[in-house]
Amino acid sequence: MLSIKNLHASVEDKDILKGINLEIKAGEVHAIMGPNGAGKSTLSSIIAGNENYEVSEGEILLEGEDISELAPEERAHKGVFLSFQYPVEIPGVSVTNFIKTAINEKRKANGEEEMPANEMLKLIREKSELLEMDRKFLSRSLNEGFSGGEKKRNEIFQMAMLEPKIAILDETDSGLDIDALRIVANGVNKLKNENNAVLVITHYQRLLDYIIPDFVHVLMDGKIVKSGGKELALELEEKGYDWIKSELN
Amino acid sequence: MDLKEKLVSSFMAFEEQIDVHSELHDVRTSAIKNFENKGFPTKKEEAWKYTSLNAILKNDFTVFPKHENAIEFAEVKKYFLHEIDTYKVIFIDGKYSSFLSATTHDGLDVCLMSSALNKPKYKMIIDEYFNKIASKEESLTTLNTAFANEGAYINIPKSKVVEKPIEIIYFSTGKENALMVQPRNLVIVGENAHVQIIERHQSLNENPVLTNSVTEIFAQKRAIVDCYKIQNDLQSANLIDNTYISQKQESRVSVHTFSFGGNITRNNLNFYHFGERIDSTLKGITIIGDKQHVDHYTLVNHATPNCESHQNYKTILADSSTGVFNGKIFVEKEAQKTDAFQQNNNILIGDKATINAKPQLEIFADDVKCSHGCTIGQLDESAMFYMQQRGIPKKEANALLMYAFSNEVIESIKIPELKQRITKIIANKLGVNLGFDL
Numbered sequence: 001m002l003s004i005k006n007l008h009a010s011v012e013d014k015d016i017l018k019g020i021n022l023e024i025k026a027g028e029v030h031a032i033m034g035p036n037g038a039g040k041s042t043l044s045s046i047i048a049g050n051e052n053y054e055v056s057e058g059e060i061l062l063e064g065e066d067i068s069e070l071a072p073e074e075r076a077h078k079g080v081f082l083s084f085q086y087p088v089e090i091p092g093v094s095v096t097n098f099i100k101t102a103i104n105e106k107r108k109a110n111g112e113e114e115m116p117a118n119e120m121l122k123l124i125r126e127k128s129e130l131l132e133m134d135r136k137f138l139s140r141s142l143n144e145g146f147s148g149g150e151k152k153r154n155e156i157f158q159m160a161m162l163e164p165k166i167a168i169l170d171e172t173d174s175g176l177d178i179d180a181l182r183i184v185a186n187g188v189n190k191l192k193n194e195n196n197a198v199l200v201i202t203h204y205q206r207l208l209d210y211i212i213p214d215f216v217h218v219l220m221d222g223k224i225v226k227s228g229g230k231e232l233a234l235e236l237e238e239k240g241y242d243w244i245k246s247e248l249n
Numbered sequence: 250m251d252l253k254e255k256l257v258s259s260f261m262a263f264e265e266q267i268d269v270h271s272e273l274h275d276v277r278t279s280a281i282k283n284f285e286n287k288g289f290p291t292k293k294e295e296a297w298k299y300t301s302l303n304a305i306l307k308n309d310f311t312v313f314p315k316h317e318n319a320i321e322f323a324e325v326k327k328y329f330l331h332e333i334d335t336y337k338v339i340f341i342d343g344k345y346s347s348f349l350s351a352t353t354h355d356g357l358d359v360c361l362m363s364s365a366l367n368k369p370k371y372k373m374i375i376d377e378y379f380n381k382i383a384s385k386e387e388s389l390t391t392l393n394t395a396f397a398n399e400g401a402y403i404n405i406p407k408s409k410v411v412e413k414p415i416e417i418i419y420f421s422t423g424k425e426n427a428l429m430v431q432p433r434n435l436v437i438v439g440e441n442a443h444v445q446i447i448e449r450h451q452s453l454n455e456n457p458v459l460t461n462s463v464t465e466i467f468a469q470k471r472a473i474v475d476c477y478k479i480q481n482d483l484q485s486a487n488l489i490d491n492t493y494i495s496q497k498q499e500s501r502v503s504v505h506t507f508s509f510g511g512n513i514t515r516n517n518l519n520f521y522h523f524g525e526r527i528d529s530t531l532k533g534i535t536i537i538g539d540k541q542h543v544d545h546y547t548l549v550n551h552a553t554p555n556c557e558s559h560q561n562y563k564t565i566l567a568d569s570s571t572g573v574f575n576g577k578i579f580v581e582k583e584a585q586k587t588d589a590f591q592q593n594n595n596i597l598i599g600d601k602a603t604i605n606a607k608p609q610l611e612i613f614a615d616d617v618k619c620s621h622g623c624t625i626g627q628l629d630e631s632a633m634f635y636m637q638q639r640g641i642p643k644k645e646a647n648a649l650l651m652y653a654f655s656n657e658v659i660e661s662i663k664i665p666e667l668k669q670r671i672t673k674i675i676a677n678k679l680g681v682n683l684g685f686d687l
Contacts, residue, residue, distance in 0.1 A: 048638050052630070072637035073646075081638075088635040092656030093649055101649075102639040109640070141656075158639060 001026045001197040002047070002166045007058035009046050016042045018222035019058070024166065027194040031208055031233060032201050034219035035241045040201045041085065043219070044170045047199075048082040049075045062166065076102075077109035079165030079196075083155040083172050090142040095154060096124060098142045099161050106162065127160040131187045148175030156187045163191075168199045173207035185210030205237035218244055252306050252429075257285050259312055260395055267398055273366065276380050281395035287388035299573040299605040300515055300544040305487050308457045310429035312396075314342045318422045320453070322349060328418060328451050332666045335447075336415040338401040342422055343430040345399060349418075357409055362400040362433050374404065378437055382465050382495040382521060390491050390517075393463040397433035400462075403446070407439040407469075414445040414664055419462075421486070423454030434464040438472040438500075445664060449479045452486045457512075463491045468500035470524065475503050475663055481510040481674055484539065491517045498524025498553075505662060506533040507671055508543040509678050515544045520558065522549075522584075527556040534655045534671075536678050538567035538599065548577045551584040551617075560591040563655045566602035576621070577609040584614050591621040596628060596654060598647075628654075648679035 002024045009017040016039045024030050034040050046053050047060060049072035060068045067075050090098065104114045115123075128138060131153050143151050152172055159167050169188065173181055188211050192198060200211055208216075208230065216232040217224045218241070226232070226244055236244075250258075260281045264274065289306055290297040318341050329337070336359045339349035345361050352360045365371040366379070380397075384390045401417045421428055438444055452458045468474050480488060488511055494502055508514055520529045535543045549558040564572045578589045595604045608621040628650050636646035652659075652675060659675075662668040 045634075048634075050634050052634075071643075072634060073640050073642050076638055076640035084635060084638075086631075088629070088632040090632070090636075090649060090653045092653050092659065098639075098649075101645065102641055105642060105645065106640040162640070 001063060002199070003061045005059050005061070007046070007060065008056045009042065009053045010056060011053050016053070016222055017046070020224060022217065022224065024197045024199060026197055028215065029192065029198045029200065029211060029213045031213035031216045032199065032219050033203070033216060033233060033236055036203065038219045039222045040219055041170055044082055044168045044201050047168060048072055048080055073105070074109070077106050081159050081162055081164030081167045083152070083159060083167065083169045085171040085174060087143050087151045087155055089144045091144050093142050094139050095142055096138045099124065099158055102158065103161060123161060127157055130160060130190060131157045132183050133157060149177060149180030152176055152184055153180060156184050160187060160191055164196065166197050166199065168201065170201045171203065172200070173202055173204065181207065181210060205233045208233045220244065252310060253288050256312060256392065257281065263313070263396060272376065277395050280385070280391040283385065283391040284388050284395060290388055296546060296575070299571070300513065300542065302513070305457070305459055305513060308427040308459070310427045310459055311425040312429050314344070314425055314428060316424070317344055318342050318424050319348065320346070320420060320422065325349070325420060325453070328449060330414065330416060330447060330666055330670065333414070335413050338415065338417045340399065340419045340432065342420070342425070342428060343399060343432070357406060357411060358402060358404040359415055360402050362402045362435060363398055365402040365435065366398065374437065378435060378465065378467055380465070382467065382493040383463055383491070384493070387491070387517070389461050389489055390463055393431045393433060393461050393491065396431050397463070400433040400435070403436045403444070405438045405442040405444050408441045409439065410442065411444040414447055417446065417448045419450045419460065421452040421458045423452060423456035425456065427457045429459045429461070432460065432462045434462070436464065436466040436474070438466070438468050438474050440469045441471045442469070443473040445475045447477045447479065447667065450482055450486065450488055452483050455483060455485045458486045460487065461489045464493070466492065466494045466502065468494065468496045468502050470497045470499055472500045474500070476505070477662070477667060478504065478506045480506065480508040480514055483510065484512050484541065486511050487513045489515045489517070492519065494520045496520065496522055496524070496527045496529065499526045501528040503530035503532070505658065506545065507674070508533065508535040509537065509674055511541065511543070513542045515546065517546045519548045520550060522551055522553045522556050525553050525555045527553070529558040531558070531560045532658045532661060533562040534658050535562070535564040535572055536651070536675060537570040537572070540569050542571045544573035546575045548579065549589065551578070551580040551587045551589060553583065554585045554587070556584065557588040558590065561658055562593045563658055564595040564604060565651050565654065566595070566597050566599055566604060568599040569601040570599060571602070572604045574604070575607045575609065578611070578619060580612040580614050580617055580619065582613045585616045587614060587617040587619065589617070589619045593623045594654070595625045596651070597625065598628060645681050648676065648681040651679055
């Protein structure tokens with residue numbers, strides 16, 4: 001599904017990623033963990049196409065096609081979704097209108113007709129129920145005055161609507177209470193199938209109790225230094241990151 | 250002969266052709282004298298530091314159009330708020346168009362300034378209100394006063410809630426090579442009365458137009474007045490809009506100015522308080538590009554205690570356009586417990602765009618709350634990335650962000666059809682079709 005080969009990236013001449021290799025197959029859930037400043041959020045931004053970072057080497061392949069030169073919206077149209085750590089507020093544009101625009105832009109880019117209004121409404125109803133979202137919520141301005149939990153739930157709602165091939169969840173657990181965490185994780189699990197894949201980026205193990213990863217990778221200083229199964233996450237939770245550092249030295 | 254000389258010398262001829270009582274004659278004569286002394290404002294004056302009229306004044310403007318021009322309604326329907334029923338006072342090249350208008354004398358007066366100035370039955374009102382709040386010093390206002398003859402006259406009696414908005418539209422046909430028009434509006438809103446007014450200046454072809462308009466608004470006790478100025482004219486049109494508002498106690502007056510078009514637009518918006526617990530609102534959205542120039546010059550004169558004023562101006566400048574915001578709040582010694590708020594946010598999206606922002610607070614009372622905030626920035630890159638990540642292309646994402654930026658002002662439009670119209674104009678201006686009405 002997604003394969004990242006020898007990815008190097010920098011921002012303002014500072015090297016942040018120093019040769020990342022990652023292979024995510026359809027149907028898999030991967031988790032990337034690591035201490036603050038390891039480059040986790042940079043990696044997710046770069047996969048999504050943030051132009052603030054310069055990719056100096058390597059490639060990002062989505063179903064075999066190199067997407068590293070594409071604009072963020074083109075990657076989105078091909079099925080890349082990034083759930084933001086800090087979703088942006090857009091006053092005056094409702095959740096419904098925003099997602100309608102996003103869906104129809106995607107369809108337009110893929111040479112499809114706009115989604116008929118009744119079909120759109122049905123889909124919105126179905127997916128908002130999945131995320132246990134109040135109907136009133138949908139007519140509110142996007143993210144404006146939303147609590148941390150509402151913002152994250154809204155991110156996963158959009159993911160559910162857009163049905164991406166690869167969904168990257170960047171620190172989706174931050175700012176969530178236990179109920180919101182359960183709802184969000186439940187949403188992700190229901191959307192997961194053998195034709196898509198999920199990459200969870202997180203500092204803590206907590207979210208991985210709910211979204212069980214097939215593989216866990218440790219990112220430190222711009223490199224993946226250790227990979228393992230879900231038990232690696234528990235080990236990290238228990239011991240912190242220092243033992244890996246000493247193991248490396 | 251330059252425009253000033255032309256105007257001064259045509260004054261005599263003008264006075265001869267209209268029939269006015271002697272008090273008005275005196276008002277006009279002293280007005281033209283003031284203009285003759287001062288002339289058109291130049292950049293040397295502090296109030297005109299950022300706006301030059303020089304290039305416009307080089308046009309050989311016709312001051313009195315020779316013929317009466319007609320327009321078919323179908324041609325100009327789009328400029329009306331045709332979705333709803335309104336009163337209409339419509340002018341073509343400065344002359345009243347009875348064909349396009351829908352005036353009334355039934356329970357309120359929505360009619361013509363020329364009638365009010367000339368008919369004896371209005372004399373008392375004219376004596377009491379005409380030119381009473383408009384400046385007798387500012388040269389362009391006095392130029393307008395000297396030639397004041399036509400415009401909208403609106404008088405709302407005590408406790409009348411006017412159900413329909415009143416539209417005042419000035420069309421210019423472009424049949425003259427270059428036309429100067431000087432509309433003069435007078436609006437009197439009685440105690441507890443309520444009215445909504447929409448004003449627009451619209452030229453219909455590319456010949457240059459210079460409009461020097463003066464509006465006086467008198468809001469009596471507890472009156473509610475909402476004014477909306479739509480400035481979306483062709484780029485050959487220039488507008489100097491002078492508005493003077495007198496507010497008595499507990500009245501609430503709001504003016505929304507939407508500046509999207511025109512070549513040079515200057516808004517002089519002045520609020521004067523005569524009573525306690527008055528509320529004044531001044532809001533604006535400016536979205537311009539090319540070499541367009543929009544200057545907002547506002548004054549709120551807090552002269553009495555316990556009054557509030559709220560200003561919120563949003564500006565988006567593309568290409569080589571220029572914006573000016575000069576917001577003056579004056580709090581007199583007696584005006585204790587004043588609550589004056591001013592906000593001015595500007596976004597520059599053109600490399601050669603310029604904004605001159607100048608908040609001016611002069612406070613002589615010691616127990617007041619005055620705040621102002623002025624920001625100048627670019628569109629938020631992280632917000633752009635967020636929307637692009639959701640598949641929304643740059644251009645549409647830009648438009649959504651700009652809409653979100655102006656949303657605070659759009660939200661306070663009280664006429665739903667007008668709100669829709671303004672959002673459509675904005676979407677148009679931003680060149681996008683988002684599949685929903687923003």
